[in-house]
Amino acid sequence: MSASGYEEIRCQKIVVRHFGGIEVLEVAEARLSAPPPGHARLKVLAIGVGFTDLMARAGDYILQRTVPFTPGYELVGEVVDYRGDGSGPDPEWVTPGTRVAVTLPKMGAYSGYVVLPSWLLVPVPHGLDSHVAATIPLDYLTAVSVLARHARVAAGDTVLIQGAGGGVGQALSQLGRLQGLRMYGTASAAGSQERLAGNDVRFIDYRRQDFEEVIREREPGGIQAVFDHIGGANLGKGYRLLAAGGVLVSYAFAGRPGHTVADTVRGAAWLKLKGLLPGKRTALCMVPRELKSDHAWYRQSLRRLLDMADDGDIRAKVGAVFALSEAAAVHGALERGEIVGKVVLTTG
Ligand SMILES: NC(=O)c1ccc[n+]([C@@H]2O[C@H](COP(=O)([O-])OP(=O)(O)OC[C@H]3O[C@@H](n4cnc5c(N)ncnc54)[C@H](OP(=O)(O)O)[C@@H]3O)[C@@H](O)[C@H]2O)c1
Structure with missing residues (x-):
């Protein structure tokens, strides 16, 4: 004592x-x-x-x-x-x-x-x-921040969730479902199609399909939000899919393990510049x-x-x-x- x-x-x-x-x-x-x-x-x-x-x-x-x-x-x-x-x-x-x-x-x-x-x-x-x-404390809080603080999406909006089978991705999917969003999600792990369907998310296999092509074909008018944790080329592709007034929310830049810090700096600058343009929004979520x-x-x-x-x-x-x-x-x-x-x- x-x-x-x-x-x-x-x-x-x-x-x-x-x-x-x-x-x-x-x-x-x-x-x-x-x-x-x-x-x-x-x-x-x-x-x-x-x-x-x-x-x-x-x-x-x-x-x-x-x-x-x-x-x-x-x-x-x-x-x-x-x-x-x-x-x-x-x-x-x-x-x-x-x-x-x-x-x-x-x-x-x-x-x-x-x-x-x-x-x-x-x-x-x-x-x-x-x-x-x-x-719950990190993944679901991140999902709340992405959806409510940054994206501010509403029932009926169509969104793309990158990595919808992951920790944050599943949290986004479940909260998005409760909110009445129409959701597409990318994933590749075994059983992803069933897992995503359980959250009412339409599955896109990112290893076999180009998500930009798939969504452009199915949603020619564009979508209201993209939630991305990969960065790099994904950012431009996601941004191009947005309808007028749409928002790209980035919450990580994990696409090239070993280069995350440099990619985050570059990605954050890219988001800031795009955010200056009229018509669409960009946002960066950092829960900590x-x-x-x-x-x-x-x-x-x-x-x-x-x-x-x-x-x-x-x-x-x-x-x-x-x-x-x-x-x-x-x-x-x-x-x-x-x-x-x-x-x-x-x-x-
Ligand atoms: N901003 C914040 O405050 C915050 C908070 C928490 C986490 N994060 C970040 O968010 C990211 C996800 O974290 P987590 O814990 O949810 O990780 P996780 O459970 O490992 O999930 C990551 C998912 O990414 C998917 N993925 C991998 N490569 C992909 C690609 N090229 N395109 C689309 N999806 C891809 C994987 O899908 P498959 O397995 O199906 O291939 C996996 O399910 C991490 O980078 C983490 O650092 C940020």
């Missing part, structure tokens, strides 16, 4: 000390002393794994952490204790034992315990499984920055998403569950395309 009355917590966490392949995901020991004022310590129950974690591990990510760092943008944890900031009673969502979901603005989720400011913690409904809840600058939007949106998952309105799905210590094997399997669906890490 420390002089402050907070017992030191020891746990495992994953640390990246050098950028590189899966071998740089090192299991290390962490020690958590007393939390700073206004912070809670959480026992981590489940961690969502996203493609961004792989990019950050390789040092190929625009919001790159410097080494050493711990990857992971999203988690569900249980409040262990909270140190008040002296401004009044503890908020109800930081009572010990409360389960909370979090999107971390600067990563750090791959850990047995974490220390976080109270504004980041959003209570998880009692009926919602922790593993399922851990799939958006949640830091708008706490109320973050808290309200994540709370609503968790409630929707609890009510069965969105069907957040866990593809596979592994132990935190298996993070390196998980990254390898994801890179080889051996796992389809969202992976959750648990701390046991």
